[in-house]
Amino acid sequence: xxxxxxxxxxxxxxxxxxxxxILTVVNEAAHLEESINAVxxxxxxxxxxxxxxxxxxxxxxxxxxxxxxxxxxRIKVIENPSGKTPNGLNSAIAATKNEIIVRVDGHSSIGxxxxxxxxxTLRETSAVNxxxxxxxEGIKPFQRAVARAMRSPIGVGASRFHTGGSAGSVxxxxxxxxxxxxxxxxxxxxxxxxxxxxxxxxxxxxEKGGVIWFNPNLTVTYRPRSTFRSLAKQYFEYGRWRAAxxxxxxxxxxxxxxxxxxxxxxxxxxxxxxxxxxxxFFIPIFTYLGAILIAALVIxxxxxxxxxxxxxLIIMHFSWGIGFITSPRTLIxxx
Numbered sequence: 001x002x003x004x005x006x007x008x009x010x011x012x013x014x015x016x017x018x019x020x021x022i023l024t025v026v027n028e029a030a031h032l033e034e035s036i037n038a039v040x041x042x043x044x045x046x047x048x049x050x051x052x053x054x055x056x057x058x059x060x061x062x063x064x065x066x067x068x069x070x071x072x073x074r075i076k077v078i079e080n081p082s083g084k085t086p087n088g089l090n091s092a093i094a095a096t097k098n099e100i101i102v103r104v105d106g107h108s109s110i111g112x113x114x115x116x117x118x119x120x121t122l123r124e125t126s127a128v129n130x131x132x133x134x135x136x137e138g139i140k141p142f143q144r145a146v147a148r149a150m151r152s153p154i155g156v157g158a159s160r161f162h163t164g165g166s167a168g169s170v171x172x173x174x175x176x177x178x179x180x181x182x183x184x185x186x187x188x189x190x191x192x193x194x195x196x197x198x199x200x201x202x203x204x205x206x207e208k209g210g211v212i213w214f215n216p217n218l219t220v221t222y223r224p225r226s227t228f229r230s231l232a233k234q235y236f237e238y239g240r241w242r243a244a245x246x247x248x249x250x251x252x253x254x255x256x257x258x259x260x261x262x263x264x265x266x267x268x269x270x271x272x273x274x275x276x277x278x279x280x281f282f283i284p285i286f287t288y289l290g291a292i293l294i295a296a297l298v299i300x301x302x303x304x305x306x307x308x309x310x311x312x313l314i315i316m317h318f319s320w321g322i323g324f325i326t327s328p329r330t331l332i333x334x335x
Contacts (some may be wrong), residue, residue: 024088055083130175132218239323
């Protein structure tokens with residue numbers, strides 16, 4: 001039996017179904033308008049509604065969101081007092097109505113054919129969530145180096161949504177285009193997971209028998225962090241919350257998640273034993289640094305990138321690893 005709500009309403013002259021676009025933002029004045037304009041400029045004939053959930057910000061994110069809503073009646077602005085990502089996303093879901101939910105981010109912009117391709121993929125695969133490539137692109141020199149690291153296996157592992165790959169069923173995807181019924185069926189985003197909420201949600205969708213599908217033709221331009229400090233904080237939080245998810249959902253750890261903390265322990269012992277026992281123990285740290293330098297030369301596209309990439313890669317690896325190791329067992333309950 002055809003799902004008319006999903007397949008679209010022919011009365012407005014299109015077979016493409018209406019979609020609800022949701023995002024939650026905090027301190028995103030630099031990129032919010034770019035993100036929303038990318039949605040509004042989509043090559044999609046179906047109706048689009050947009051809900052922007054705005055948390056407490058130190059910049060003029062709220063003013064920009066309100067201005068966008070005043071210029072286009074398809075946009076509504078919602079308060080997110082906690083500023084937490086899952087709370088904001090759940091509020092945006094509640095404020096919209098269509099069966100297809102397109103999650104975007106204030107730090108990124110979707111391609112012009114993204115919604116159409118995602119809807120087609122949902123139809124053809126019977127997946128409950130589809131996503132594509134998190135195509136990191138920098139504007140400033142530091143951002144470009146971070147983007148290069150984020151699109152390389154040595155920076156983030158072999159996850160398909162970072163490095164690309166063939167279409168197929170996966171554990172998780174970046175952002176996502178969902179069936180509302182599936183999202184509601186698992187209770188939406190878990191508000192306890194300030195980070196890693198995407199992976200955690202997709203885990204529950206898979207546990208319910210849903211398929212998460214990666215389509216390499218779906219591309220989202222992502223703007224990386226622009227300073228060493230913000231990058232370190234981002235990856236520390238990633239590691240911290242990945243450990244929390246691993247504890248909460250037993251048996252979900254894999255080598256990609258465990259490699260950074262193992263590397264931290266290995267290099268720490270290498271330095272200590274090399275300094276206080278015998279120089280031969282410096283071999284692991286020298287090997288690691290040598291590999292980082294070679295990787296920077298290989299994956300960098302310019303000398304500006306190659307010069308910055310070693311410190312970028314080290315920050316990403318060690319921040320993630322230290323975050324994982326120091327993640328408190330009370331993190332979820334205290335959130």
